Amino acid sequence: MQMLEMFEANQILLAGIVLLVAFVVWWVWWVRGRTKPAPKKREYTDVLSEGAEKAARNSALIDAPSAAALVTPPPGVGTMAGIGEVVAAAAAEEVLEAAPAPAAAADDLGRIKGVGPKLKALLTSLGVTSYAQIAAWTDEDIARIDAQLGTFAGRAKRDNWVEQAKLLANGDTAAYEARFGKV
Structure with missing residues (x-):
């Protein structure tokens, strides 16, 4: 009996508490749920990534010629006479020496x-x-x-x-x- 009297006397207060709880639940579920930032997607790009499949990219990396293979002697080496040929041959040797040397032994x-x-x-x-x-x-x-x-x-x-x-x-x-x- 006492409980019923207390409930009747505090109906407005109880209704306010119910509305407050409903508002907090709505705010947490609706407002905070919609403002979550989308997870950032990390994207890695390299010079070979434009549309190439993984196997094709790896093959391209493996099959790429070394820097020493790309060096060509200046035009006219072998056909020039005298000092010009000596200078051209020396320049070609310097370019080849500047290329990275292959590793002596592979480490683990x-x-x-x-x-x-x-x-x-x-x-x-x-x-x-x-x-x-x-x-x-x-x-x-x-x-x-x-x-x-x-x-x-x-x-x-x-x-x-x-x-x-x-x-x-x-x-x-x-x-x-x-x-x-x-x-």
């Missing part, structure tokens, strides 16, 4: 933390086969390689590949393990 890039089998194969297809190559990378080199790593972009900086490669190239296993863990 999988020893670098963050480089798994897929990434190791991708780096090999890009011509990266030794710790010394990675240890010599500049910020521009990292940006150039990142553009070709697709979904693996950003891993070189995030996992400190250059620092790891310097330690591995120097054979400093103790320093490597102290900084990055067991090899």
